[in-house]
Amino acid sequence: MKRRIFVALGFAAGLALAWWLTSAITVKARSSKFDSDVDYLFAALQEYKQHVGSFPVGGNAQLAKALKGQNPKNVIIVVGRQIDLNEKGEFLDPWGAPLRVYFSDVGVLIRSAGPNRRFDDSNVEDADDCFRSI
Numbered sequence: 001m002k003r004r005i006f007v008a009l010g011f012a013a014g015l016a017l018a019w020w021l022t023s024a025i026t027v028k029a030r031s032s033k034f035d036s037d038v039d040y041l042f043a044a045l046q047e048y049k050q051h052v053g054s055f056p057v058g059g060n061a062q063l064a065k066a067l068k069g070q071n072p073k074n075v076i077i078v079v080g081r082q083i084d085l086n087e088k089g090e091f092l093d094p095w096g097a098p099l100r101v102y103f104s105d106v107g108v109l110i111r112s113a114g115p116n117r118r119f120d121d122s123n124v125e126d127a128d129d130c131f132r133s134i
Helices: 002-051 058-067
Strands: 102-104 110-114 131-134
Touching: 002 058, 002 110, 002 131, 058 102
Parallel strands: none
Antiparallel strands: 102 110, 110 131
16 A cells, blocks of 8 residues: 555656656746847847837837838838737737837837746746846
8 A cells, every 4th residue: 555655656746847847948948939039129120220210119019010111211121030929910929928128219128928928026026027138
């Protein structure tokens, strides 16, 4: 009887470890995809600024439209690879949430909601948002 319990506990521990490892690998892969997607967006935004004279205005959907040629100079900017869009035409992070893009006179900040798919304040204990800026 004790042997069956130990076997069952060992099996359960093995399943838990396999789930944890798979989850950790998936998060790392998606984080790498976020970094790659943002690198492509930053390159496209720099090119946009060079050709149009300033960064696009508006939110995520307006940014996507501006890169597709809906801008004052009708310039189409290739992003480098396909980044997923939702039905509203917004760029998505690897977890399926729309990216938030903030512009200033000198740079750009791109924010992802991260694995929990919600935008958290920095003081939230389990905050997992991803940020990149140029």
